[in-house]
Amino acid sequence: MLNELISELKTRGVNFVKVVDISMLSVKENKGYSVAILIGIILSPSYIFRLSKENIVDYFEFSKKEHDVNELSEWTADFIKAKGYKAYAQSERNLINGFYDVNTKTTTLPHKKIAMLAGLGWIGKSNLLVTEEYGSALCMCSVLTNAPLPTQNKPIIMPKCGGCTVCKDICPAKVIHGSTWEIGMNRDLIVDVYHCETCLKCLTNCLWTQKYMKISSD
Ligand code: SF4
Numbered sequence: 001m002l003n004e005l006i007s008e009l010k011t012r013g014v015n016f017v018k019v020v021d022i023s024m025l026s027v028k029e030n031k032g033y034s035v036a037i038l039i040g041i042i043l044s045p046s047y048i049f050r051l052s053k054e055n056i057v058d059y060f061e062f063s064k065k066e067h068d069v070n071e072l073s074e075w076t077a078d079f080i081k082a083k084g085y086k087a088y089a090q091s092e093r094n095l096i097n098g099f100y101d102v103n104t105k106t107t108t109l110p111h112k113k114i115a116m117l118a119g120l121g122w123i124g125k126s127n128l129l130v131t132e133e134y135g136s137a138l139c140m141c142s143v144l145t146n147a148p149l150p151t152q153n154k155p156i157i158m159p160k161c162g163g164c165t166v167c168k169d170i171c172p173a174k175v176i177h178g179s180t181w182e183i184g185m186n187r188d189l190i191v192d193v194y195h196c197e198t199c200l201k202c203l204t205n206c207l208w209t210q211k212y213m214k215i216s217s218d
């Protein structure tokens with residue numbers, strides 16, 4: 001079933017699919033499901049270039065890919081349900097009606113946490129997931145299920161930001177504190193999400209995103 005699902009998702013524009021065991025998490029986090037499927041769509045190098053190097057404000061590609069990955073999470077849940085298993089898409093539409101706390105701007109099981117269980121990347125000083133391959137140029141969503149899919153958990157990757165402070169320095173709202181993430185760390189010690197302007201500068205200017213942009217443009 002997993003190969004069929006991945007094949008279908010790739011024909012629909014998904015760049016990567018990761019499947020992890022979440023049975024060890026609290027019921028509050030895993031909602032009673034044992035497996036999480038993370039699906040991701042990569043932002044293009046040309047889009048990153050326009051935003052970071054030409055300083056153009058343009059949400060089109062980001063919004064479209066966020067929308068697509070959310071829709072595809074719901075499509076994935078329907079695909080799994082049609083096979084006879086339970087599934088819950090953690091799409092924005094579903095979370096807002098259940099597991100998103102508008103006051104604290106938190107969900108019980110962020111896509112980022114699933115990405116970390118998959119060893120995809122680390123939490124940067126920007127509070128974004130940062131990967132070696134794409135930096136933070138990712139749109140992600142996830143699906144929780146009890147389908148008996150093969151899982152592949154990896155060790156948690158600690159931050160590879162080193163002495164970099166690019167995201168902190170470039171943030172126009174000055175909401176990035178420059179703290180290095182540790183396991184169990186309160187998000188508010190890293191970033192003041194309540195005053196973030198969602199300008200994407202931390203995402204597009206991250207050293208690792210820039211590295212992805214340059215390598216992919218060569
Ligand atoms: S999106 Fe913009 S305002 Fe928000 S943290 Fe990143 S750089 Fe700062």
Ligand code: SF4
Nearest residue numbers: 124125161164167206
């Ligand atoms: S810009 Fe630098 S400090 Fe910020 S997340 Fe990227 S590597 Fe880490």
